Amino acid sequence: MSSTRYSILALALATLFxxxxxxxxxxxxxxxxxxxxxxxxxxxxxxxxxxxxxAERQGRIRAQQxxxxxxxxxxxxxxxxxxxxxxxMAPIGIVQSxxxxxxxxxxxxLLVPLARACLVFDSTRVPPASLEGLExxxxxxxxxxxxxxxDLEKLWKHPSKSKFKAKVRVPRxxxxxxxxxxxxSPHRPCPIGLxxxxxxxxxxxMLLLSGVDLVDGTPVxxxxxxxxxxxxxxxxxxxxxxxxxxxxxxASVGFSDDFSSSLLDxxxxxxxxxxxxxxxxxxxxxxQALSWDIRSVSQxxxxxxxxxxxxxxxxxxxASDLDDSQDGEASGELIYHLILDGMDFSYKIDGNGNVMVxxxxxxxxxxxxxxxxxxxxxxxxxxxx
Amino acid sequence: MSSTRYSILALALATLFxxxxxxxxxxxxxxxxxxxxxxxxxxxxxxxxxxxxxAERQGRIRAQQxxxxxxxxxxxxxxxxxxxxxxxMAPIGIVQSxxxxxxxxxxxxLLVPLARACLVFDSTRVPPASLEGLExxxxxxxxxxxxxxxDLEKLWKHPSKSKFKAKVRVPRxxxxxxxxxxxxSPHRPCPIGLxxxxxxxxxxxMLLLSGVDLVDGTPVxxxxxxxxxxxxxxxxxxxxxxxxxxxxxxASVGFSDDFSSSLLDxxxxxxxxxxxxxxxxxxxxxxQALSWDIRSVSQxxxxxxxxxxxxxxxxxxxASDLDDSQDGEASGELIYHLILDGMDFSYKIDGNGNVMVxxxxxxxxxxxxxxxxxxxxxxxxxxxx
Numbered sequence: 001m002s003s004t005r006y007s008i009l010a011l012a013l014a015t016l017f018x019x020x021x022x023x024x025x026x027x028x029x030x031x032x033x034x035x036x037x038x039x040x041x042x043x044x045x046x047x048x049x050x051x052x053x054x055a056e057r058q059g060r061i062r063a064q065q066x067x068x069x070x071x072x073x074x075x076x077x078x079x080x081x082x083x084x085x086x087x088x089m090a091p092i093g094i095v096q097s098x099x100x101x102x103x104x105x106x107x108x109x110l111l112v113p114l115a116r117a118c119l120v121f122d123s124t125r126v127p128p129a130s131l132e133g134l135e136x137x138x139x140x141x142x143x144x145x146x147x148x149x150x151d152l153e154k155l156w157k158h159p160s161k162s163k164f165k166a167k168v169r170v171p172r173x174x175x176x177x178x179x180x181x182x183x184x185s186p187h188r189p190c191p192i193g194l195x196x197x198x199x200x201x202x203x204x205x206m207l208l209l210s211g212v213d214l215v216d217g218t219p220v221x222x223x224x225x226x227x228x229x230x231x232x233x234x235x236x237x238x239x240x241x242x243x244x245x246x247x248x249x250x251a252s253v254g255f256s257d258d259f260s261s262s263l264l265d266x267x268x269x270x271x272x273x274x275x276x277x278x279x280x281x282x283x284x285x286x287x288q289a290l291s292w293d294i295r296s297v298s299q300x301x302x303x304x305x306x307x308x309x310x311x312x313x314x315x316x317x318x319a320s321d322l323d324d325s326q327d328g329e330a331s332g333e334l335i336y337h338l339i340l341d342g343m344d345f346s347y348k349i350d351g352n353g354n355v356m357v358x359x360x361x362x363x364x365x366x367x368x369x370x371x372x373x374x375x376x377x378x379x380x381x382x383x384x385x
Numbered sequence: 386m387s388s389t390r391y392s393i394l395a396l397a398l399a400t401l402f403x404x405x406x407x408x409x410x411x412x413x414x415x416x417x418x419x420x421x422x423x424x425x426x427x428x429x430x431x432x433x434x435x436x437x438x439x440a441e442r443q444g445r446i447r448a449q450q451x452x453x454x455x456x457x458x459x460x461x462x463x464x465x466x467x468x469x470x471x472x473x474m475a476p477i478g479i480v481q482s483x484x485x486x487x488x489x490x491x492x493x494x495l496l497v498p499l500a501r502a503c504l505v506f507d508s509t510r511v512p513p514a515s516l517e518g519l520e521x522x523x524x525x526x527x528x529x530x531x532x533x534x535x536d537l538e539k540l541w542k543h544p545s546k547s548k549f550k551a552k553v554r555v556p557r558x559x560x561x562x563x564x565x566x567x568x569x570s571p572h573r574p575c576p577i578g579l580x581x582x583x584x585x586x587x588x589x590x591m592l593l594l595s596g597v598d599l600v601d602g603t604p605v606x607x608x609x610x611x612x613x614x615x616x617x618x619x620x621x622x623x624x625x626x627x628x629x630x631x632x633x634x635x636a637s638v639g640f641s642d643d644f645s646s647s648l649l650d651x652x653x654x655x656x657x658x659x660x661x662x663x664x665x666x667x668x669x670x671x672x673q674a675l676s677w678d679i680r681s682v683s684q685x686x687x688x689x690x691x692x693x694x695x696x697x698x699x700x701x702x703x704a705s706d707l708d709d710s711q712d713g714e715a716s717g718e719l720i721y722h723l724i725l726d727g728m729d730f731s732y733k734i735d736g737n738g739n740v741m742v743x744x745x746x747x748x749x750x751x752x753x754x755x756x757x758x759x760x761x762x763x764x765x766x767x768x769x770x
Contacts, residue, residue: 002388004388006388006392006395006396007388007391007392007395010391010392010395010396010398010399011395013395013399013403014395014398014399014402017399017402017403017406018402020406021402021405021406021409024406024409024410024413025409028409028413028416031417032416035420035424038424039420039423039424039427042424042427042428042431043427045431046427046430046431046434049431049434049435049438050434052438053434053437053438053441056438056441056442056444056445057441057445059441059445060441060442060444060445060448063445063448063449064448085475086473086474086475086476087473087474087475087476087530087576087604087606088471088472088473088474089471089472089473089474089575089577090470090471090472090574090575091471091472091575092574092575108614108615109615110618125549125574126566126574127551129551129552129564130551130552130564130565130566131564131566131567132552132563132564132567133555133563133564133567133568133624133626134564134566134567136567136623136624137567137621137622137623137624138618138620138621138622138623139618139621141579143528143575143577143579145472164510166512166514166515167514167515167517170518178517178518179514179515179516179517179518179519180515181511181515181516181519181608181609181610182516182517182518182519182521182522182610183518183610184609184610184612184615188607189475189477189510189511189607190474190475190476190477190528190606190607191472192474192528192577192606192607194526194528194579194609195615196615196616196618219472221472221575221577222573222574222575222577223566224566224569224579225566225567225568225569225623225627226618226621226623227569227623227627228618228621228623229493230493230494230569230580230581231581231616231617231618231621232616232617232618232619232621233495233523233524233581233611233613233616233617234617235523236522236523236524236611236613236616236617237522237523238521238522238523238610238611238612238613239518239521239522241518242610242612
């Protein structure tokens, strides 16, 4: 073949190859773009799937946390062969009590006869018909929750970490301790309280009681009629270290000259929210409530030391851990406070046990102002025995 | 230029181009493989992410369903302004009682002095130290759960659908009803029972009681010492329709000739699992338990009709709804059964209230055989007061 033909052939081949190069490059580039976009799509799907996954996971974790909160954590250590479920107990009602704070609430029922409380029941769970007949009993039991226990949440969420103390101080033993189940201390594994009160009247889904030792806002799990043939045990014996200090009476209860006017002032604001009929009745309540030395043991022993931390230690249900119902005065005498129906009664007590109630003003901490469900005396006027 | 040179040039170009083609093809192929594998990886990640997503979603849904089940449903209707949480109460222990079934369990505490129960506490929640001092009291309260209530689950999962009855029958009113809170019926919104028992001894994480009216297996939420100055109310009044039938005593309790030998036979099997020291002591228990007519009101009134459905109606805590502890005999007299410590005592009672205990055999329904935690008398021998 001639060299010209070779040239033409070579040129043709070259063209062919460069064309095919160009074409394959073009195809490659096109595919590249395609794959790139497909890759991007896939990546996008993957990212959104991972996001969704994270969201579902978060939702799952939240639901499981809420589940744990709702159900008592099983004891962390192995409980011996005891397969213990927990029983969710929903309160059937709430106590509206004359005792606005734990401090000052009696440590024993029936000690303050004028102490009134109105139990308001959730009518979806306690239809009024379920209370029929109760007013024919003189007394009833109230089973309630120690809702003011500071360790409540921890007790349920992390029982192994809760600071549940097996033993509590018993004052009569001068600092010695006894098992918590040998006392009526509020700090128990199941924070359930038991007390009794006098049944005054029943109306709709409400129960009026007197002689109560419950603080305002206490959730109630159950009420049961008091049956003497079941509940009153003759000859029941208690150990001699059982504290009877809560039954210490004071020497006298007096009222300062300013008291009456300050009470009348308060009365104007609280009248419609009070379970009491008049300022005089309130004054009687204060006198009754203060007739029993409601101060803690430490306060009693060292009245001029207001920095003392008070520990719970007696056998009664309403022992409070910290008593903050006092403040010092320049004169050195302590002013104590008793808050009833949202009214702050300030008083002093001398070394001989003579109480002097100084004055009363509306408590800044407690306010029933917006609570339209607050029971008052007028609702019960015609029903009180 | 000569044509040879063109040829060589053309050939060189052709070679170059084909080489570059080959190279670019090679590169392309390599990338293709790379991208393909990368794509496959991405796809795989995406698939696994989607799977994980589905799993998390399933987990979330399950947790939410369980949450709904675990938490007491808030009343479906609006409760008036009451924001009621539920308090999960986990039992601190379980009752091991001589009363194996609800039927036959006394309806009042202390009625059967020999009725023993051993409360075994979960030692992770009730360290033995927490029971110290309890043995110095003569009596204690037991707050427990009516765990045999048939409507328990429904009460908690679907409170609006639960068959909670506001009123229960009171026999003395001849079929009339009173509010459930005017009775000690077990069927209450919060199925909490309250009873008292005599404290016999404390040992480790166990408490031995007597005079109990609790059925075996009862979960205990709390125990509290009995304080007469709080818990015993003089002059407490009850309405006249309060049922006292549970205190009806029978005329006499006798034992058939075959009884003793059948008891000795049983004793061989139960000795190691019984809270009683001897067959004689068991016989005394049976006599005490049967001294009180434990049959329901309907059974008492129409003893020969064993198809009668018995309704709950009295004021005591252990009223049972259905009494299946009887079967008929050809002679027309009914045989009743009392199951104590897993032993089935069969007896008859005539129209004059004379009880005749016929024989005893091991109950097929109850078996403590495999329960190594079962308390027995030997554990307590040296501690019983």
